[in-house]
Amino acid sequence: MTDQLPNILDLTFKELQQALVSMGEPSFRATQIHQWLFSHHASRFEDMTILSLSLRKKLSETFSILPLQLVERQECFEEDCDTPTEKFLLKLADGEMVESVLIASGERLTACVSSQVGCPLQCPFCATGAMGFRRNLSAGEITGQVYLLDAIGSSEQPGRKITNIVFMGMGEPLLNFDNVIEAIDTLSVKNYHFCLSQKRITISTVGVIPEIQRLGRSGMKTKLAVSLHAANQEKRESLMPIAARLYPLNELGKSLAEYTGLTGMPVTIVYMLLRGINDSLDDAKMLARFAKTFLCKINLIDYNSIINIKFKPVLSTTRDMFQQYLVNSGLHVTVRKSYGTAINAACGQLATNSSLNRNNL
Ligand code: SF4
Incomplete structure (x- = not known):
């Protein structure tokens, strides 16, 4: 890979403008090329017929165009849905490598995308965290996941389009803030062929306070989801040690109110x-107290088992009790169904180079 030309898809729009200016071109060419x-x-640069032949030649001598490649695809069917949940390597x-997931539910087709290769926060319940951190994705690599999944979907079923995007794949999106925002802008x-309202895009974070403020x-106009998992500092530190120490609960609450x-x-x-860990009535009370300090709704999710990681999903009777307490406290609560657990595609299960899910790759 050492003699490969730089991939133009990895450039931010600003970098593209700078590259064009340094070639002696007006900066508006960047808009056309983008x-x-x-x-x-x-x-191929040859296909960009709006550009002069000499610029197309210059571009192809300077850059390559290297989109993401599909390596593997797995699918599983959920009980209540005819369309499978699909995981893409x-x-x-x-x-x-990264993984992305397509989830069909009613009229919705949601792309769950990755923002980093691995993750530096290493939450112990998460397969991505167990990979360690390798690097941030460029904005082009983030949009590339969406385009590839959208193209696959619509080629197999004309008219099928991605309706929602969630940044809940591999990595902590707010630790790759600039590229994630640039990708969402794109x-x-x-007037682009793929155009999705920002209101249909959700950024999911463990609570990276400075970037929440940014x-x-x-x-x-994107939506924000915060993975809390415990409304008590000590317990949160035991569940997500790095994130909870870096972004303490009381400061997180203030930043969410802001x-x-x-x-x-x-x-x-x-x-x-998590069974026996954060599912008691006391936990529900602490969560209700925390959640009442800002505008929010609560999404309860079940733990998706990961090979070699020793947490257990909550019992349904305990979940009902937990949910009822929150509802009685005046909070808006939903219980989210997990999609793709059978192919390790659900929350916290994505990983590409770990023995955790080798049996599925
Ligand atoms: S849960 Fe999110 S923040 Fe924690 S290790 Fe996994 S990807 Fe990173």
Whole structure:
């Protein structure tokens, strides 16, 4: 890979503008080339017929165009759905791999995308965390997951389109803030072939406080989900040690109050119930106290078992008791169904280079 030309898809829009200016071209050429790359999905510079022959030649001598490659695809059917949940193993230009998931539910087709190769936060219940951190994805690698999944879906079923995107795949999206925001900007450009309202895109975070504040001030219309899993600092540290120490609960609560005040949008608090660990009535009381300090709804999810990791899913009777307490406290609560557990595609199960899911790859 050493003599490979730089992949133009990895450039931010600003970098693309700078590259064009350094070639002696006006910066508006960047807008045209961006559109050819991210709306028409040109795979060769020769196809960019709006550009002069000499510029096309210069570009092909300077850059390559290397989209993500599909390596493997698995599917599983859920009880209540005719369309399968599908997991895709995708290869990046440097040989690294990520996983993305397509989830069909009613009228919705949701792409769950990755933002990092691995993750530095190493939450002990998460297969991605067990991989360690390898690198951030570029904005082009993030949008590339969506385009590839969308193209596969619509080629097999004309008219099938991705309706929602969630950043709940591999990695902590707010630790790759600039690229995630750039990717969302590209995915929501109005005159591009793939154009999705930002309101249909959810960023899921463990609570990276400085970036929550940045997001609140950014004017983005995306939704925010925060994985809490415990509303007690000590317990949260035992479940997600790095994240909970870096972003303490009381400061997280304040930043979410500021975020909802700025944006007027509720935050979704994601709470994964783990049997005998965070599912008691006391845990529900602490969660209710925490959640009442800002505009939010609560999403209870079951733990998705991972080979070699010793947590257990909550008992359904305990989940009902937990949910009822929150509802009685005046909170809006939903219980989220997990999709793709049979193929290790559900929350916390994505990993590409770990023995945790080798049996499925
Ligand atoms: S749960 Fe999220 S933040 Fe924690 S290790 Fe997994 S990917 Fe990273």
